[in-house]
Amino acid sequence: MDNDSNFSGNSSSRIHNLIEDLGDESFETRNEALMTLKAMLPASESSISSNLVEIISGHGDDGAGSNTSFVNKGAIELFQGMTELGLEPLVNELLRKGDVYARRVAVDALGRTGRMAVLPYLIASMNDDDMYVRWQAAKGLGRYAGSNDARDALLGGIDDTEPYVRKRVARSLESFGGIGPKDEKIEGPMEDDGEGDIDGDGIKDSDDEEPRIANNEEIDYNAMTVPQLKKALKEK
Structure with missing residues (x-):
């Protein structure tokens, strides 16, 4: 019994050390650790997952080129x-209890799986306070082209407060029928006298065949077909 306990403890310690090596400055060390951990799947899946979550939770910000960014990249891979x-643990610890940096990693990793089981978490993440979490959620939802729930969640993000997120939403909607990224236009009401240029294309509203829809008009995106959505996004 003691031998089993010691073996389990040694294995967990080795996994922890390997995960720490994912953040090493040396590419060779990082790559060797990653390959070793991959070879330990699925037998040591639970231990690897728990250790990854623990380390990610304690690392915080992940600036490009930092040790944390290397660990996060390896973790996502x-x-x-994993099953x-x-x-x-990714959902229960990082997504539900983690700080903003942990949630970004969690949503990125979940979105890359493309599994139906994680779809509800991606949809919920479209309402996260952090725009980068919402961006990752929108990116992940683009992998669910056959899901009406995913499409509806993306449509709900068309009017996100951040242009960064809106463009990612539009890009992801391409997989649902060809909607491309929309251009950001100047905000403001359409001029009553028709002399304004709400879409910034150099054509007066009175002469423009497709002037931008006024801000006080509500658009029912859910009732639109894909071609109509594409046209609406380009006009917006």
Whole structure:
């Protein structure tokens, strides 16, 4: 019994050390650690997942080129090879309890799996306070082209307060029928006298065949067909 306990403890310690090596400055060390951890899946899936979540939770910001960014990159790749059991700590600890940096990693990793089981979490993340979490959620939802729920969630993000997110939403909607990224136009009401240029194309509203829809008019995106959506996004 003691031998089993020691073996389990040694294995967990080794996994922890390997995950720490994912953040090493040396590419060779990082790559060797990643390959070793991958080889330990699925047998050590639960332990690897728990250790990844623990380390990610304590690292915080992940500026480009930092040790944290290397760990997060390796973690995201490892989560792709895990079953739903291995993804549970990702949802229960990082997504539900983690700080903004942890949630970004969690949504990025979940979105890359393309599994139906994680779809509800991506949809919920479209309402996250952090725009980068919403961006990752929108990116992930683009992998669910056959899902009406995913499409509806993306449509709900068309009017996101952040242009960064709106463009990602439009890009993801391409997989649902060809909606491309919309151009950001100048905000403001349409001029009553028709002399304004609400869409900024150099044509007066009175002469423009497709002037931008006034801000006080509500658009029912859900009732539109894909071609209508594409046209509406380009006009917006």
